[in-house]
Amino acid sequence: MNILITGGAGFLGARLARTILQKGELCGQAIQSLTLTDLFPAPADLLADPRVRSHAGPMLEQGDVFASGFDGVFHLASAVSGECEQDFDLGLRSNLDSTRVLLDGLRHAGNAPRMVFASSVAVYGPDASNPLPDLVGDDTLPSPQTSYGTHKLMLEYLVADYTRKGYIDGRAARLMTVTVRPGKPNGAASSFFSGIIREPLAGVESICPVDASVSHPVSSPGNTVHGLITVFEASREAMGGRLALNLPGLNVKVSDMLQALQDVAGVAVRDRVRFERNEQVAGIVNNWSRGSTAVRANGLGLRPDASFHAVIEQYIEDCKTRPGYPADALKGLAP
Amino acid sequence: MNILITGGAGFLGARLARTILQKGELCGQAIQSLTLTDLFPAPADLLADPRVRSHAGPMLEQGDVFASGFDGVFHLASAVSGECEQDFDLGLRSNLDSTRVLLDGLRHAGNAPRMVFASSVAVYGPDASNPLPDLVGDDTLPSPQTSYGTHKLMLEYLVADYTRKGYIDGRAARLMTVTVRPGKPNGAASSFFSGIIREPLAGVESICPVDASVSHPVSSPGNTVHGLITVFEASREAMGGRLALNLPGLNVKVSDMLQALQDVAGVAVRDRVRFERNEQVAGIVNNWSRGSTAVRANGLGLRPDASFHAVIEQYIEDCKTRPGYPADALKGLAP
Numbered sequence: 243m244n245i246l247i248t249g250g251a252g253f254l255g256a257r258l259a260r261t262i263l264q265k266g267e268l269c270g271q272a273i274q275s276l277t278l279t280d281l282f283p284a285p286a287d288l289l290a291d292p293r294v295r296s297h298a299g300p301m302l303e304q305g306d307v308f309a310s311g312f313d314g315v316f317h318l319a320s321a322v323s324g325e326c327e328q329d330f331d332l333g334l335r336s337n338l339d340s341t342r343v344l345l346d347g348l349r350h351a352g353n354a355p356r357m358v359f360a361s362s363v364a365v366y367g368p369d370a371s372n373p374l375p376d377l378v379g380d381d382t383l384p385s386p387q388t389s390y391g392t393h394k395l396m397l398e399y400l401v402a403d404y405t406r407k408g409y410i411d412g413r414a415a416r417l418m419t420v421t422v423r424p425g426k427p428n429g430a431a432s433s434f435f436s437g438i439i440r441e442p443l444a445g446v447e448s449i450c451p452v453d454a455s456v457s458h459p460v461s462s463p464g465n466t467v468h469g470l471i472t473v474f475e476a477s478r479e480a481m482g483g484r485l486a487l488n489l490p491g492l493n494v495k496v497s498d499m500l501q502a503l504q505d506v507a508g509v510a511v512r513d514r515v516r517f518e519r520n521e522q523v524a525g526i527v528n529n530w531s532r533g534s535t536a537v538r539a540n541g542l543g544l545r546p547d548a549s550f551h552a553v554i555e556q557y558i559e560d561c562k563t564r565p566g567y568p569a570d571a572l573k574g575l576a577p
Numbered sequence: 578m579n580i581l582i583t584g585g586a587g588f589l590g591a592r593l594a595r596t597i598l599q600k601g602e603l604c605g606q607a608i609q610s611l612t613l614t615d616l617f618p619a620p621a622d623l624l625a626d627p628r629v630r631s632h633a634g635p636m637l638e639q640g641d642v643f644a645s646g647f648d649g650v651f652h653l654a655s656a657v658s659g660e661c662e663q664d665f666d667l668g669l670r671s672n673l674d675s676t677r678v679l680l681d682g683l684r685h686a687g688n689a690p691r692m693v694f695a696s697s698v699a700v701y702g703p704d705a706s707n708p709l710p711d712l713v714g715d716d717t718l719p720s721p722q723t724s725y726g727t728h729k730l731m732l733e734y735l736v737a738d739y740t741r742k743g744y745i746d747g748r749a750a751r752l753m754t755v756t757v758r759p760g761k762p763n764g765a766a767s768s769f770f771s772g773i774i775r776e777p778l779a780g781v782e783s784i785c786p787v788d789a790s791v792s793h794p795v796s797s798p799g800n801t802v803h804g805l806i807t808v809f810e811a812s813r814e815a816m817g818g819r820l821a822l823n824l825p826g827l828n829v830k831v832s833d834m835l836q837a838l839q840d841v842a843g844v845a846v847r848d849r850v851r852f853e854r855n856e857q858v859a860g861i862v863n864n865w866s867r868g869s870t871a872v873r874a875n876g877l878g879l880r881p882d883a884s885f886h887a888v889i890e891q892y893i894e895d896c897k898t899r900p901g902y903p904a905d906a907l908k909g910l911a912p
Binding site: 330342369372380381382383387389392395396399403482 | 665669677704705706707715716717718720721722724727730731734735737738741742744816817818819820822873
């Protein structure tokens with residue numbers, strides 16, 4: 243199998259790449275090549291694998307790469323929510339236009355490759371005529387409240403139409419908020435969901451911009467990657483249609499997250515989180531899902547993370563063993 | 578007010594233009610100019626009005642026109658369902674790309690014009706995970722089964738996002754199948770919904786490609802134009818959110834339509850319709866809504882046509898009095 247991951251140099255894309263390389267196959271077929279496209283070159287450990295090819299540059303310029311005959315594609319590349327809010331044109335270009343180039347490349351290759359499109363829980367939101375339910379599900383009518391969520395939703399439907407026409411075998415999976423992300427805060431309004439765990443573990447103070455009562459569906463990086471691979475490997479029948487499905491989320495309150503941090507890492511670590519309301523972030527988060535269900539993904543055998551304790555423990559383990567996690571990531575943890 | 582109608586030389590666009598010119602105002606403000614863009618020049622009666630300007634050519638090339646500072650826009654231009662199924666690239670270009678040029682023109686004009694986007698009941702359809710309800714409503718989860726329906730749905734959400742950002746004051750209204758259309762059959766799979774009335778009245782045989790039991794939500798041209806204008810004039814509060822709303826449809830079976838034709842025009846006219854199943858058309862129609870509700874449009878005071886008899890009577894009256902209806906349109910009607 244010749245596999246493509248867009249956004250393959252990013253945190254999630256690189257983790258997906260490592261998991262696929264280690265697994266060695268998809269759908270029972272050996273991985274011959276794994277191509278990673280991103281704005282940046284892939285991490286060194288991935289480039290060292292003889293199966294890996296890396297193309298750095300804007301997707302808009304990589305139509306020829308996309309048309310080169312992949313058997314399977316994971317489309318993760320995207321401008322994130324904060325970026326799209328700040329630069330409307332960048333969002334349109336990086337999300338809509340770039341995905342059009344990808345889809346047409348795959349279509350023109352002519353081999354109807356299987357494709358997983360990473361959509362997002364950000365497609366959901368409240369509208370005056372459409373209040374947000376307590377839990378958003380596969381059958382909830384989306385009404386995105388950001389350009390990012392709008393683009394993801396539009397592309398879900400475009401992927402479904404390319405699939406209907408037989409140009410690709412596409413599947414759209416809505417990712418829950420992935421936490422704990424390593425590294426620096428990014429442009430996403432959801433960045434603090436990682437920051438309030440990551441920074442205290444590194445010995446750094448962290449500000450939580452929303453109330454402790456805020457609830458949200460989250461998923462660990464490991465569980466998210468497992469979800470993407472499971473959706474890729476599922477038969478068309480098991481997918482149950484062309485509409486997007488939710489990947490499972492663990493529905494947690496900020497207070498639960500901090501309690502888990504205290505349980506796993508101690509009160510001194512937890513006390514590095516300070517609440518300082520940021521009206522802009524709180525306003526955005528107020529329009530987000532408080533929790534989710536994932537009936538169709540459950541049917542594929544997918545489950546949320548067992549607990550937020552397990553999510554934090556995965557992060558600590560990752561810091562100790564995985565590439566891409568800084569050496570001082572656990573500096574705040576008592577030895 | 579300076580108004581733009583895209584698709585303004587088409588059947589519905591020209592009727593909308595005539596109605597607006599006759600009304601003389603929108604939202605209580607006099608119409609200073611009415612610009613009609615389309616692939617073709619506007620009909621002669623419209624060009625004769627000193628308020629009318631016509632620009633013929635592809636929307637993709639009319640960015641400067643769109644950016645010239647309109648106060649209100651009706652965006653009707655679209656490739657229809659049959660065309661999009663036959664030519665996938667034409668659909669993407671005529672619907673997605675062209676609307677992007679329009680939206681960015683309006684955005685760059687900087688005056689946040691009010692805009693009605695003509696979406697379609699074609700956004701609805703059955704998916705393996707999402708069966709079609711008996712009646713599709715504002716809150717039904719769409720799953721389009723054509724590229725046309727896919728593009729319309731994608732654009733509804735894009736219009737909502739431009740509106741959220743304050744670039745336009747957009748509203749998306751889902752048109753039901755408009756019948757009776759004058760003239761020749763067009764590329765739409767729904768074309769027979771007009772043909773089985775129009776052809777017999779003109780003394781021509783007509784083939785109905787689906788079962789008499791097929792039910793569908795329809796709307797007369799007059800009621801559809803009234804709906805578009807009402808949605809344009811509604812306050813943002815009355816609209817009740819940024820999600821698209823259904824315009825009212827009259828839910829009728831083909832058998833009801835033919836009974837009404839017999840009642841209004843006589844049995845000889847009705848007998849010019851012959852049933853000859855076309856598997857391709859029947860297959861498409863099988864994925865269509867059997868009926869609709871329009872709760873939010875009802876809240877704006879909009880109602881379906883009173884009966885299909887009234888729809889036919891409107892067509893006969895139009896043939897006698899309106900431009901764009903051929904002289905022999907009622908040749909089959911007993912004098």
